[in-house]
Amino acid sequence: MRVRQSIPELFSTFLRFESDQITSWSTDSRLHRSIQKHLAQMPEETADRFWVMYWHRCWRKEEASPRQQISAGHISAYLQEACYWSVQKIQPKTSSQQFQLADLFQVAIAAVPKILKACDPDERASLKTYASSAFGNVVRDWLRQRREIDLCNHWGLLLKLSRKRLIEALQGLDASTIEQYLTAWKCFELCYLPAKTLGMRQSAAPSAEVWNAIVTQYKKETGEAVSPATLERWLTDCANRVRSQSFPTVSSLNMPRPGQDDGELQDEVIDSRDSLLTELIEQEEQRERQDQRSQLNQVLETAIAEFDVSVQQLLQLYYQQQFTQQQIAKQLEVQQYTVSRKLSKAREALLLKLVRWSQAINPATDPEVIKSMGLVLEEWLQKHYS
DNA sequence: CCTTAAGTAGCACGCCCTTA
């Protein structure tokens, strides 16, 4: 990363990422003009510390004014390196390859307004030091929550949920629907409670009896008769809304191209899917993905069919019946480690098939990709046998 | 933070088959 030198650079340039690598600094011309103008008015101020304090105070004064975005923009630019190094420190620790550095960087930098609010320029000596630790905390917290939400299925998520968060997630719907959803959710919680003591994250879908109980409870609460299917639809919708509200799609940084005038600031991170072209591309990509998914199914199903019957049985017990290795060992009268090893062997063989198949599509397969294929395979097995 | 359970992986060993 090239070290930025001048004050205008420090307060108007942003890191650019391309395939998870920093490629260059790009200048936001609006911010560049702004800092030049201020420098011309105060040519004696050449210390970056002065300008950080200056923009931080402006930001506080400009509460709710459009100018506040400019001040936040200057500070975001200033904090680019701090943000990068904080995220860089965390990223190797995230076991999953799901989140790239650029994604995490984006999550962290979007927290600048929050950081500016929390850090009082009159009390703290250095915004940069404060921000460095705050960026780390923001990303860690985001990853933790994300992992938690990803691990839960709909029913687990609904059990965990607080009423307040559900209401927040349902904003935008009309009042009567919100009321219906909330009542349905309350009935679900009441009737599904026994399962709460078991594994919370992967709670099984309510059984027919539970659904009937929910229907009865709903009738008791509201006097209206609603079918189990409708209740299920409402509750699934609740879960989906909570999911997407917690983690809106993160889009690319929208950095202005050098020389381009109408650059947006990086704090606009919510994806607005309004372009027809984007939609068409997405549809095309989706078709392609579906096509590849069915090919993948075929490859893996054939591979499993070629396995020894005992191995097939093992996979069934493990993935379908959800037995532990210990339970399988007891049933098959072998040791747990034998089960473990046979499962590993089977996974290895499937992974090999998967890698060969993917190499036919894209011959350049690096170890990272193979690692991520392992995860895909595990996910596939879970789904295939469920 | 500690404990516990579940799962993984390295090393050693023995059996079986092939080869010289």
Place this chain on the structure above:
DNA sequence: TAAGGGCGTGCTACTTAAGG
């Protein structure tokens, strides 16, 4: 018939995740 490779198994230390 001995050597050697491939493979399965046993033991055990280690890692990871969940719960108190």
